[in-house]
Amino acid sequence: MTPTSQTLGLSLVARRAEAAGAPLQDAQESLEPVAVGRTLRLDVKLALELQAVVLSHGGCAAASTAFASELATALGCSRVSVGFVNGRDVRLRAVSHGGDQDLGGQGFAPLTAAMDEAIEQGLSLYLPVGATPVSAIRLAHSRVPRPGDGAIATVPIVHLGEGVGAVTLEWATPISGLEQLVEELEHVVSLVGPVLHLMHLRDAPWTLRVSRRLRRGWQRLNSADGNKWRIGLVSGVIVLGLLTLVPVSYRVGGKARIEGESQRALVTPADGFLKAVSVRPGDRVKKDQLLVELADQDLLLEQRKWQGEQAQQDNAYATALAGSDRAAMMIALAKADEARANLGLVEAQLQRARITAPFDGVVMEGDLTQSLGAPVQRGKVLIVLAPGDSRRVTIEIDERDIGDVRVGQPGRLSLSALPWDALPVRVTRIAPIAHAVDGANVFDVETEVTGDAARIRPGLEGIAKIEVGRRTLAWAWLHRAVDWLRMSTWAWVG
Numbered sequence: 001m002t003p004t005s006q007t008l009g010l011s012l013v014a015r016r017a018e019a020a021g022a023p024l025q026d027a028q029e030s031l032e033p034v035a036v037g038r039t040l041r042l043d044v045k046l047a048l049e050l051q052a053v054v055l056s057h058g059g060c061a062a063a064s065t066a067f068a069s070e071l072a073t074a075l076g077c078s079r080v081s082v083g084f085v086n087g088r089d090v091r092l093r094a095v096s097h098g099g100d101q102d103l104g105g106q107g108f109a110p111l112t113a114a115m116d117e118a119i120e121q122g123l124s125l126y127l128p129v130g131a132t133p134v135s136a137i138r139l140a141h142s143r144v145p146r147p148g149d150g151a152i153a154t155v156p157i158v159h160l161g162e163g164v165g166a167v168t169l170e171w172a173t174p175i176s177g178l179e180q181l182v183e184e185l186e187h188v189v190s191l192v193g194p195v196l197h198l199m200h201l202r203d204a205p206w207t208l209r210v211s212r213r214l215r216r217g218w219q220r221l222n223s224a225d226g227n228k229w230r231i232g233l234v235s236g237v238i239v240l241g242l243l244t245l246v247p248v249s250y251r252v253g254g255k256a257r258i259e260g261e262s263q264r265a266l267v268t269p270a271d272g273f274l275k276a277v278s279v280r281p282g283d284r285v286k287k288d289q290l291l292v293e294l295a296d297q298d299l300l301l302e303q304r305k306w307q308g309e310q311a312q313q314d315n316a317y318a319t320a321l322a323g324s325d326r327a328a329m330m331i332a333l334a335k336a337d338e339a340r341a342n343l344g345l346v347e348a349q350l351q352r353a354r355i356t357a358p359f360d361g362v363v364m365e366g367d368l369t370q371s372l373g374a375p376v377q378r379g380k381v382l383i384v385l386a387p388g389d390s391r392r393v394t395i396e397i398d399e400r401d402i403g404d405v406r407v408g409q410p411g412r413l414s415l416s417a418l419p420w421d422a423l424p425v426r427v428t429r430i431a432p433i434a435h436a437v438d439g440a441n442v443f444d445v446e447t448e449v450t451g452d453a454a455r456i457r458p459g460l461e462g463i464a465k466i467e468v469g470r471r472t473l474a475w476a477w478l479h480r481a482v483d484w485l486r487m488s489t490w491a492w493v494g
Helices: 003-020 024-031 036-055 060-075 106-121 178-203 206-221 227-245 297-322 326-352 473-493
Strands: 079-086 089-095 125-127 151-159 162-171 247-260 264-267 272-277 290-294 354-356 361-365 381-387 391-398 410-415 422-430 435-437 440-449 461-472
Touching: 036 060, 036 178, 060 079, 060 089, 060 162, 060 178, 079 106, 079 178, 089 106, 089 162, 106 125, 106 151, 106 162, 125 178, 151 178, 162 178, 206 227, 227 461, 227 473, 247 361, 247 381, 247 410, 247 473, 290 381, 297 326, 326 354, 391 461, 410 440, 422 461, 440 461, 461 473
Parallel strands: none
Antiparallel strands: 079 089, 079 162, 125 151, 151 162, 247 391, 247 461, 264 381, 272 290, 290 354, 361 381, 391 440, 410 422, 410 461, 422 440, 435 440
C-alpha cells in the first residue's frame, strides 16, 4: 500500500472507528493487509461521501465550507480552502472549519494568488515538488506562509473545459507521496467541484452571470475554431444595422369595403302589394329601367270611379248651362274640378307604382324576388342604387394609427375577390368621429381608386394599406409594444 493510499484509508477508517467507539489501533491494524483494489473503492467512496455532503446544503457558502471541512478531516490538513473565479480575480468562498471571518481580506491574498496561478496554468500545483516535477510556475505557492516542512497543493475546478475555481490544501507536517495524493484529489475535485460551481452560479448576482457569459462568448469568438461565431456576429451586426438604420415604407391598414360614391334609396310611394321585381343586388341598370312594380288593381278602380264622376259632373254642368241655372252650373263645375283633382292624384299614384331607375347604376340592396305578393308600407326602402362608374373605398383604421394618416396619401387595396391584384387608392377624406367595430375603436377613411376599377363592384370587401411615411423595421415592429409600455407606465406612475 502506498503512503498516500494509507493516509486516505486511515482517515476514513478513523472516522468510522471513532463513530463506533473502537480503538484507532484496531482500525489501523485491520487496514494493513488491504489490497490495491480495496484502496480504490475507498477513494470512490470518499468522493461520493463528499458529494453527498455538498448536496445536503442549499447554499454555496455552506456547501463549500462543509466540503472543505470534511476534506480537511479526511486528509489531516491544517486548512482546506475553496475559491471561484470572479471576473478577472479569484475570490475565496470557504475555508475548512471557517466561521464568519472576512474571506476577502488581505490576509488571504497569497492564498487566492496561488489558486489563480493553478487556474491560469490549468495544472494541479504542489510544494514541495516530487522527484519528477512537472514544469510549471509555482511562485505564488512559494509565497503562501507555511512551516518549513509543511506542504501545499492546489487542484483546479474545471467545468466544461474552463477553469472556474480551485481547492487548496495545506498541511503543517510533511506528506509522503504528495504527487500521488494530488492525482487522487483531481478525481475527487472533478466530481464534486462542478456541483459547487453550479451552486456558486446560482447564488451569484445576475450581473456576474451575464458578465461571465459575455466573457465566455468573447473567448469563444477569439478561439481558433471561432470562425462560425465571428460570421454569426458580423451577420447579426449587419441585420441589426438594417433593422435600426435603414428606413422602409411604413403602412397602416385595416378592413376595406367598396361603396358607391353616392347612393339613392327607392321607397314605397304608398301602401300596397308587390307585383313584380325585375332586378336583384349586383345588377347593372339603365336610366328609366323598370325595377319594381306594385299591384295597381285598386288604383285602376279608383281611376275609373273618378273618371265617371268627372264625366257626370261635366254633363250636369252642360245641362245647367243650357237651362241658364247659374247655381246648378257652379255646383257642377266645382264637383267636376274635384273629380279631376282626384283623378290626377290616382294617375300619379299609378305612375309611382312603377318604380324605375333614376340613373345608370348598380343595385346595392333590395332582393325582393322572394317577397312577391307581400304587403309593403309607405316609406319602406325597396332598393338602394349607386352610380355605376363612381366608387369609393372605406377603410377602417385603428385609432392608434389614425394620427399618421393624411389626405392625399397613397395606398394599395387587395380584395377577397381579387387577392392577387393590388389596386392603387388615394385618401380623400378622414371621418372626424370614431365608432366601435369588434371591440376596437376605428375611424372610417375614405379613398378613391386611382387605377383600373372596371373589375370591382360596390359591396366587395378586402384589406387596404396606406403608406404614411418611412420608418425603420425595428420601429415598425416594436412601436406598438413601446407605446403600450409607455401608457401602462403612465397609468401606474402618472
